[in-house]
Amino acid sequence: MQTLPTYKSQSLDIPFQLPERRIRRARPRINGQVWIAGISRIKKVAGGIALPLVFPALLLLFWWIASTWAWIPENILPRPITVVHTFGDLVSGGDLATNLGASLRRVAEGSALGVTLGLALGVALGFSPTVESWIGPSFRMIAQIPSIALIPLLIMVLGIDDRLKLFIMVKACVIPLAFTTADGIRNIPAQYLEVGRVFRLSRWTLIRRIILPGALPSIFSGVRQGLAHVWVSLVAVEVLASADGIGYLMTWGRQIFQLDVVLVCVGVIGVIGFIFDFGLRKLESGLLRWRGIGN
Amino acid sequence: MSLVLETPEAVSSAPKTARKHAGALNLRNVSKTYQVDGKPLKVLQNINLVVEPGEFVTLVGSSGCGKSTILRLIVGLDTECQGEILLDGAPITEPGLERSIVFQEHRLLPWLTVSQNIALGLDASRLSPAERERTVREHIELVGLSGFEKAFPRQLSGGMAQRAAIARSLVTQPEILLLDEPLAALDSLTRLHLQQELLRIWSREKVTMVMVTHDVEEAVFLSDKVVVLAPRPGRIRKEIAIDLPHPRNRVDPAFGALRQAVIEELTH
Structure with a gap:
């Protein structure tokens, strides 16, 4: 650099x-x-x-x-090599692919809907003081409730199928994304907005050249946070209420007391989350070249 | 590059797209009061000022004498005041492309390249894309930034960034250019150099310039008229005409006498 x-x-x-x-x-x-x-x-x-x-x-x-040295009994803490073998078995048996596939499909749906709604809500909150005063406080309150705490209630209403997961993921994504987007838009330095007024920029140019790029760093950190929340909350719902998915595989492993399966799942969950974040960071530094970081 | 002044005569032989005309500015009894903690605070009191078309006028004064406020009123970013501000006889009610401003901080948008920043000034114009591109290129040349079209502001030195800001403010072909301490944040050598550049641009573009500065020598070096302001509330103490020919010599006794006269008014 x-x-x-x-x-x-x-x-x-x-x-x-x-x-x-x-x-x-x-x-x-x-x-x-x-x-x-x-x-x-x-x-x-x-x-x-x-x-x-x-x-x-x-x-x-x-x-x-x-x-x-068996500090912890092997049926509780399996050896690393056992976990590697289990990983191999889960891959060759297709269990991992099936369950991970189910989870990733849900993540794709949840992210797409969550990012869309989060951006839309964030833009509305950021631009319109009216929207902010009507729904801002309510959303701030909802933000205080962990998604996972809603699961027991939501199971009653939505059942345990994909609607529940979608709801939780979207909630987990929309909240941080909407607030960071709104903050990003509101925190554009007044000096830059004055430049827009002096040159009589059209509303569209103002948005495209000043507000959007100025808010982009905040929006990006919101997207990163939002997607991290999507992944974490999906795994949580799958652990609690699901019939497939990586979280379900983990619960299943625990129920049959195969902690090597649990550890494989933990590893996979971590790696997938890391890859999401890494990819988004790369995209971010590519799009925000003007900041001069990461190139 | 040397410090030798390119004389205005030498460069005026290369005329650019002619401006319609330079603006005549008239401030009549302009006063302004802020509310601070519910109490009125008078920042400007009965400012009367006439700026002739094509004139270079500087406002000097200590902090708190409302220099920047005057510029903000003229450019139309601030409209609350008593009295009248007329440009070519018409009252100023909002920002307009016939007026432009260079701020103390360059205010280039960090996510746009030099070209894109300058092109921003042309957003409201009705030029074709080709004409836009040509105008931007001409103005990059005008301020001596050729080769830096694709640079981002963080890659520029302070002086270069301020040049780009000057280009952006001129690209709209304003009748009047306001300069709010544009050189204050620069080191002294860059500053001397940009003073000469400002003179060159002024004589070539035939634009009315109103500049705010703290620097008395800068004011005497550049302007046709130095307006000395007194603080709290901001009011005009004296107008001093600088009738020296360009290029001006800073060690010339006449120059020294005028500078001394301005300083005496300031410290009065």
């Missing part, structure tokens, strides 16, 4: 070259220096990948020691 000082030169304010065109100096061809430079580069790259892996590796080691 390049960092550019805003202050370019002692001398006059003459245009300077942009970093993209920076002239690359030939590196001195002294063997030792090249080596040192090469090694430090490898260290740098490897460090970026390796450092985040240190903690999981230590955890795995601890798990391995704990199960090998």
Whole structure:
């Protein structure tokens, strides 16, 4: 990542070259220096990948020691290798694919509906003080109720099929997304809005060139939060009330006292959630290139 | 680039698209009162000011004398005041494209490139896309930012960003350009250089300029008329005509005398 000082030169304010065109100096061809430079580069790259892996590796080691020395009985804490075998069995038997597929389909539906409604509500709350004063406080109150706390009540009303899951996911997504979107729109600096007034921008240009891009960082963090909530709340509903899905597979594993199945599910849930977040972060830094992060 | 001034004569030989005309501005008995904690606070009192078409006028004064308020009233971002503000005889009621402003902070939108920021000024114009592009390019050249069309504001130095802001405010071909301490945040060398650039642009674009500054030397160097304001409530203490020819020499005794005269009025 390049960092550019805003202050370019002692001398006059003459245009300077942009970093993209920076002239690359030939590196001195002294063997030792090249080596040192090469090694430090490898260290740098490897460090970026390796450092985040240190903690999981230590955890795995601890798990391995704990199960090998039977600090915890093996039927409660299976060995890592058992879990790997179970993972293989669940994959080859198709159980994982079936259940994960069911969960991912629900996530896709829940996210699509949740993001759409969340953005719409957020835009309405952000632009219209009337909407804010009518429904803002109610939504703030609903936001205080954890989705999971609603499940017992909702099972009575909606049953345990996909409608329940959809409702919970949408609620989990809409609330953070709507509020961050509304905040993003309301917090556009007044200075920029004045620029819009001075140049008599049309309403459409104002939205497209000033308000939307200005709110985009908030909207993105809302989408990330919203989708994380969708995934977490779906797994929770599946654990409590479902006949398939990754959460159901986990409950099933616990009921037949196969904790290796539970651990496989835990791992898969974590990895999927991580992939969602990682993908969204990449998309975010691509769309928000002007901020100069992540490129 | 050297500090040698490009004389206005030298550049006026390359005329640009001619402006319709430069604006004549007339402030008559302008007063303004804010309500602070329920109490009235007078910020401007009986401001009377005439700015001739094509004139370069600077307002100088200490903080709190309402300099920026005057500009906000002229540009139409603020409309609550007593008295009259007339541009070519018509009262100002809202922002309009015949008036433009450069703020102290450049206020470029960080998510738009230099070109896109400048093109923003043309949103309300009826130019064809090709004409838009040409106008934007001309103005990028005018402020010396060629090669930086695709740069984002964070990639520019303070001086370059302010140049882009000046280009954006001129792209609408305003009759009058307001400058609210546009050089105050820049280092002194960049500042000297941009003062010359402002003069060059002023003489080439034939636009009326009203600039607010803290810097007496800057005021005397640039303007036809320096208006000294007194604070609390903001009022005009004195108008001092600067009748030196351009290019002006900062070490010229006549220049020094005028600067001294302004300083004396300020510290009166």
